[in-house]
Amino acid sequence: MKMAGRNAALLFFLAPAFILIALFYLVPLAITVYVSFTDMQNWSLYTLRLLPNPLFNYARLFHMMLYDPDFVKVVYTTIVFTLVTLAFNVLGGLGLAIAVYLMEERLSGFFRGLWLLPRMTPVAVYALLWYYFFLGSRDGTLNAILMALGVIDKPVQWGTDPRLLPWSAWAIIIYVNVLVGVSFGMLIFYSALRSIPWEQVIAARVDGASTLQLVRHILIPSIRWHIMFVTVWQLLSLLTTYAHIFLLVEWGVVDRWWSSTWALYVFTTAFGLGGGGPSSTYQGLAAAAAVILALVGAGLGLLALRLLGFRRMIVPPKGEL
Numbered sequence: 001m002k003m004a005g006r007n008a009a010l011l012f013f014l015a016p017a018f019i020l021i022a023l024f025y026l027v028p029l030a031i032t033v034y035v036s037f038t039d040m041q042n043w044s045l046y047t048l049r050l051l052p053n054p055l056f057n058y059a060r061l062f063h064m065m066l067y068d069p070d071f072v073k074v075v076y077t078t079i080v081f082t083l084v085t086l087a088f089n090v091l092g093g094l095g096l097a098i099a100v101y102l103m104e105e106r107l108s109g110f111f112r113g114l115w116l117l118p119r120m121t122p123v124a125v126y127a128l129l130w131y132y133f134f135l136g137s138r139d140g141t142l143n144a145i146l147m148a149l150g151v152i153d154k155p156v157q158w159g160t161d162p163r164l165l166p167w168s169a170w171a172i173i174i175y176v177n178v179l180v181g182v183s184f185g186m187l188i189f190y191s192a193l194r195s196i197p198w199e200q201v202i203a204a205r206v207d208g209a210s211t212l213q214l215v216r217h218i219l220i221p222s223i224r225w226h227i228m229f230v231t232v233w234q235l236l237s238l239l240t241t242y243a244h245i246f247l248l249v250e251w252g253v254v255d256r257w258w259s260s261t262w263a264l265y266v267f268t269t270a271f272g273l274g275g276g277g278p279s280s281t282y283q284g285l286a287a288a289a290a291v292i293l294a295l296v297g298a299g300l301g302l303l304a305l306r307l308l309g310f311r312r313m314i315v316p317p318k319g320e321l
Helices: 002-036 056-067 069-102 105-120 123-134 141-148 167-194 198-206 211-222 224-239 243-250 262-271 283-307
Strands: none
Touching (some): 123 243
């Protein structure tokens, strides 16, 4: 009877969360999977019917990966963008957090506020700033600076020049997203560092620990949970990132295919905004790509948890600490 009452209480408190997950995740996921088995186009319900071969859209994506050079660029861009940006976001956020933690409080608050500006800036405004910075004309900020210094003689199409692709386009979209993502890691890591008892830091200093030893043996081991969380969160977030990239692509700052991630491909295929305006849309194909992205994200998330030792960290301690 007592156990039944406890289970009822647990169900009562967990029910709202279960309902929200079902409504805003499981139901949309089920609908997406169903649409991926159809030939739905232009948001017409008349095309929302199962194909004779339900896996046609998946086979089409596989064929494109093998024979469509533009789609292959999307795959390469997704891999490079996700891995490189993830490394910068996690390591950069950790480095910034440690740096501001070791600063005086007044300087620390200033630098933390400065690094939060990209995250607080609206997406369109933030993308517009980098549009003018990397604009491939004399009006572009970067071109104007380099021409004034005599480094270049004429404007450079930084994100679209075939001689610079794909590295220039990758560098731009990674740079723009790193400035936003690194602040997230900095906030989480800094909050975690501030929760470490100050006595541990003082004791380490008294014992003669250098700053490097303090960071390596005290600070980083104390926030390993937070490092794992930020790594997995940023990994899944980067796989679905497209807002800033979409605006830079649509405004012609970067090459369309060498800057399109898989998430952006899903968006443009579903809503037909590629090419600068509305066009035919293919929700069936976009849904299949979205399902693949969800599966890849789930697999990489679980792999990251395994590699970062999630199971070891949730084992109860063997004795009193």
